Amino acid sequence: MIFTLHIWRQKNENTQGRFVLYEIDNINGDASFLEMLDQLNEHLITQGEDCIVFDYDCREGICGACSLVINGYPHGQKSATTTCQLYMREYKNQSELWIEPWRASSFPVIKDLTVDRSAFDRIIQSGGYISVHTGCAPEANNTLVEKYAADESFNAATCIGCGACVAVCPNASATLFVAAKITHLALLPQGQIESKNRAKKLILKMQSEGFGGCSNHRHCTRACPKDISLQNITRMNKILG
Amino acid sequence: MSQLNANEPVGPLENRWKKHVFDLALIAPQNRKKYKIIVIGTGLAGSSLCATLGQAGYKVSSFCFQDSARRAHSIAAQGGINASKNYQNDGDSVWRLFYDTIKGGDFRARESNVYRLAELSNRIIDQAVAQGVPFAREYSGYLANRSFGGTQVSRTFYAKGQTGQQLLLGAYSAMSRQVENGRVTHHARSEMLEIITINGKARGVVVRNLVTGELSTHTADCVVLCTGGYVNAYYLSTNAKGCNASATWRGFKQGAYFANPSFTQIHPTCIPPTLENQSKLTLMSESLRNDGRIWAPKQAKDCEKNPKDIKQEDRDYFLERLYPAFANLVPRDVASRAVKHICDEGRGVGIKIHGKRLGVYLDFSDVIKKIGLAQVEQKYGNLFEMYQRITDDNPYLTPMKIYPAPHYSMGGLWVDYNLMTTLDGLFAAGEANFSDHGANRLGASALMQGLADGYFILPQTIANYLARNTFDKIKPNHEKVEQALNAAKARIEQLMNAPKARHSPEYFHQKLGKILWESCGMSRQRTRLEQAIDEIEVLQLEFWQTIKVTGIDQDLNQTLERAGRVADFIELGALMCKDALNREESCGAHVRMEHLSSEGEAKRDDKNYSFVAAWAYQQQGAKLHEQYLHFEFIKPSVRNYK
Ligand SMILES: Cc1cc2nc3c(=O)[nH]c(=O)nc-3n(C[C@H](O)[C@H](O)[C@H](O)COP(=O)(O)OP(=O)(O)OC[C@H]3O[C@@H](n4cnc5c(N)ncnc54)[C@H](O)[C@@H]3O)c2cc1C
Ligand code: SF4
Ligand code: FES
Numbered sequence: 023m024i025f026t027l028h029i030w031r032q033k034n035e036n037t038q039g040r041f042v043l044y045e046i047d048n049i050n051g052d053a054s055f056l057e058m059l060d061q062l063n064e065h066l067i068t069q070g071e072d073c074i075v076f077d078y079d080c081r082e083g084i085c086g087a088c089s090l091v092i093n094g095y096p097h098g099q100k101s102a103t104t105t106c107q108l109y110m111r112e113y114k115n116q117s118e119l120w121i122e123p124w125r126a127s128s129f130p131v132i133k134d135l136t137v138d139r140s141a142f143d144r145i146i147q148s149g150g151y152i153s154v155h156t157g158c159a160p161e162a163n164n165t166l167v168e169k170y171a172a173d174e175s176f177n178a179a180t181c182i183g184c185g186a187c188v189a190v191c192p193n194a195s196a197t198l199f200v201a202a203k204i205t206h207l208a209l210l211p212q213g214q215i216e217s218k219n220r221a222k223k224l225i226l227k228m229q230s231e232g233f234g235g236c237s238n239h240r241h242c243t244r245a246c247p248k249d250i251s252l253q254n255i256t257r258m259n260k261i262l263g
Numbered sequence: 264m265s266q267l268n269a270n271e272p273v274g275p276l277e278n279r280w281k282k283h284v285f286d287l288a289l290i291a292p293q294n295r296k297k298y299k300i301i302v303i304g305t306g307l308a309g310s311s312l313c314a315t316l317g318q319a320g321y322k323v324s325s326f327c328f329q330d331s332a333r334r335a336h337s338i339a340a341q342g343g344i345n346a347s348k349n350y351q352n353d354g355d356s357v358w359r360l361f362y363d364t365i366k367g368g369d370f371r372a373r374e375s376n377v378y379r380l381a382e383l384s385n386r387i388i389d390q391a392v393a394q395g396v397p398f399a400r401e402y403s404g405y406l407a408n409r410s411f412g413g414t415q416v417s418r419t420f421y422a423k424g425q426t427g428q429q430l431l432l433g434a435y436s437a438m439s440r441q442v443e444n445g446r447v448t449h450h451a452r453s454e455m456l457e458i459i460t461i462n463g464k465a466r467g468v469v470v471r472n473l474v475t476g477e478l479s480t481h482t483a484d485c486v487v488l489c490t491g492g493y494v495n496a497y498y499l500s501t502n503a504k505g506c507n508a509s510a511t512w513r514g515f516k517q518g519a520y521f522a523n524p525s526f527t528q529i530h531p532t533c534i535p536p537t538l539e540n541q542s543k544l545t546l547m548s549e550s551l552r553n554d555g556r557i558w559a560p561k562q563a564k565d566c567e568k569n570p571k572d573i574k575q576e577d578r579d580y581f582l583e584r585l586y587p588a589f590a591n592l593v594p595r596d597v598a599s600r601a602v603k604h605i606c607d608e609g610r611g612v613g614i615k616i617h618g619k620r621l622g623v624y625l626d627f628s629d630v631i632k633k634i635g636l637a638q639v640e641q642k643y644g645n646l647f648e649m650y651q652r653i654t655d656d657n658p659y660l661t662p663m664k665i666y667p668a669p670h671y672s673m674g675g676l677w678v679d680y681n682l683m684t685t686l687d688g689l690f691a692a693g694e695a696n697f698s699d700h701g702a703n704r705l706g707a708s709a710l711m712q713g714l715a716d717g718y719f720i721l722p723q724t725i726a727n728y729l730a731r732n733t734f735d736k737i738k739p740n741h742e743k744v745e746q747a748l749n750a751a752k753a754r755i756e757q758l759m760n761a762p763k764a765r766h767s768p769e770y771f772h773q774k775l776g777k778i779l780w781e782s783c784g785m786s787r788q789r790t791r792l793e794q795a796i797d798e799i800e801v802l803q804l805e806f807w808q809t810i811k812v813t814g815i816d817q818d819l820n821q822t823l824e825r826a827g828r829v830a831d832f833i834e835l836g837a838l839m840c841k842d843a844l845n846r847e848e849s850c851g852a853h854v855r856m857e858h859l860s861s862e863g864e865a866k867r868d869d870k871n872y873s874f875v876a877a878w879a880y881q882q883q884g885a886k887l888h889e890q891y892l893h894f895e896f897i898k899p900s901v902r903n904y905k
Contacts, residue, residue: 057541063822066813070813072814072820073820078504080334082649083649084428085334085338103652107653111655132819133818139331143332143449143451146435151394151439151440152395153440154437156318156718157722159390161389162406163406165392165393166404168404169400175395176397182428183331206395212393
């Protein structure tokens, strides 16, 4: 297959970026989107040019590192899919692809297609945990958890912290990410005690990191590669009272 | 050091760890903040360690190369974590988990270490539940278990197919709590390049900021490597792309022995490669073997057919045929070898790569008939979805295809009972050390080991080390600090400026991978290994002559990162082959073709090879130290899954 690529190149946070045009051919439909970029980078090395930088690690849709906006959609248009799980067979031969980094002021571009998402870590640090000491927990089966609650908690906990919800939101809000963490812990008896306080802390931190508020655009859940549901936001609002 | 001292306690096995903990020196709470500990890596081992040390009150500096601690490779573990809780009342016990692990490792691990691991397993589950890890539950609200990877008891705890993710998020959140209260300082996008050794003790590291390319030095009272495994040496593996051996290799060059480098595990249930330039392979969780049936066409002429058109009587359920007692649940090495054998015979299925079909079927149609689609979906839904996404095939309708892939490294830095390497003050935990899995690892036991090391063992043994040693203050311009910094600089310079720069890091990595897969995979042979060692030597020379890194070093430069890692993989690859060559027996995850029984099964040689092969770095070639293993409690038996 052949593709025309417009790829965002930016030296660093303080310089202006721009789209650069690349043509690439000989792409197998079974190649993943990132393998297609690998192939392009190999060409760039041959030509003596600096490679295009993009984040990845697991390439299995679980680490949350990969983060490309493709033709305007974070993680591409395919639902419930991370960038690393996209395959070139999903694109028409000879099509044009516009590839950019996440766009949000709280996620500054570091170089080319990589952004700084450390704000998410700082949100978790502000209270995204159960304040239990390590090393001396009580017998596990002394805490029973209703299966439904455990399953729902698990679903919320599958958020991979990729930031697509922020990238797609007109307000660059991190509400879905925050609500998922709040719900994950609040649904479990172990986490209930701190839940209101935790929710307040996380929201406050989200705001101070410069993320916007939620005004119900609902793009986040559609962009989310893990199908994190809006119900989490409803739950969070209930907890906040 | 010719005689390796493992510092193992003596006496009844059940009391060893308790007694050892009692004998270890402590540090009073008010004094802990005076000590600084460097932790490299934030997978399960590293993040659980940071959380625990931080909570105890030490000053911790942690580093990882990803953009967040939460993205460490542990996040990708799927199947589950073992513990000997015996919740299912099927006869499990600490002793049985200990026994299974020793036996699974084919009698190449130390009894004291493994018993301790089995003992601590239960507290890990308690800890994780208290942190809010949402493990699978029964309708009653109690924790659910499943049987996993060939064990005959249900001792595996799981969170769908995302157990590693949930356990890592638990440890990461506990670590984040310590970041918030100022005890842990974490540096993401930072790669350790050198270890600083002063007066024979590990006292710090040189780190490259991966965003700016800036090098910095960090000193402390001790250093812990929790940097994961090295099977990416094979290029294609199930590991995350960034997994590498550079940190442990630096440790090795500073005096830490490398143990059993050839002990690697090849996992049978991976999605077969479909491209010649594929970047990685994806594991399908082993739990699939609980219900899926593995088969290949009996005759090569059927291999191209649609599996549905192959009649029952023309299918060879080869694991069921060869190993009726364990059938599809034989250990990983037995299954992997059988699958590779079938494909080498020309009975593989799927697309041809380099002239061979690399795949056999893993079929769920019988279990779907038996328990219904909904039940199967409930159990394996996300794994099936993942498979379909990658292959474009629907496993509910057509059988999956699988092929073995490098998955885990049992080898790693040699450590004593305190998890300290032969370099004083340098500790190693998680997949980075060699300690508990012998020559083969059971499913669902790596997560257990990483967390046992981080939450429970190291916090005690590090305190002992700190309490029993004195630490001089280190000036920032100390000669050894500058030396390490200059070494890191010189190496980057060399990578950036090869005399005849021509080939990318990928080029060399793929070449190395091919050599290792063909010579040092699951079956090995003297002549092939000798040839591989020569080939790697040539490759290494070519690498330093022609490695091409574009861009500049004072920048985010992934090509440079990769080049440095590949350079280390090449050196490690040579040692893997050397170790494999030295071990004249079939053991654990691999066979030596020269050492097979008349039935073609692996033949272990306890008389001559019941030892840990610990290699010491020397400029003229690594030197072997043999640490003999003594089995006081379990009599080594011959593994027989027939
Ligand atoms: C696909 C897959 C599925 C698996 N499933 C299971 C399972 O179900 N059950 C089970 O028990 N085991 C499983 N395993 C094995 C298990 O996941 C790993 O052995 C384990 O997670 C390793 O944890 P770790 O903490 O030792 O290292 P890792 O999680 O690999 O972490 C390594 C850390 O070191 C850092 N690092 C490395 N080098 C450097 C450097 N030079 N400088 C700075 N930082 C560095 C990395 O950034 C990272 O933070 C699976 C493995 C794979 C590949
Ligand atoms: S909520 Fe979804 S989109 Fe947002 S960070 Fe989590 S996984 Fe990514
Ligand atoms: S690379 Fe890990 S989720 Fe995409």
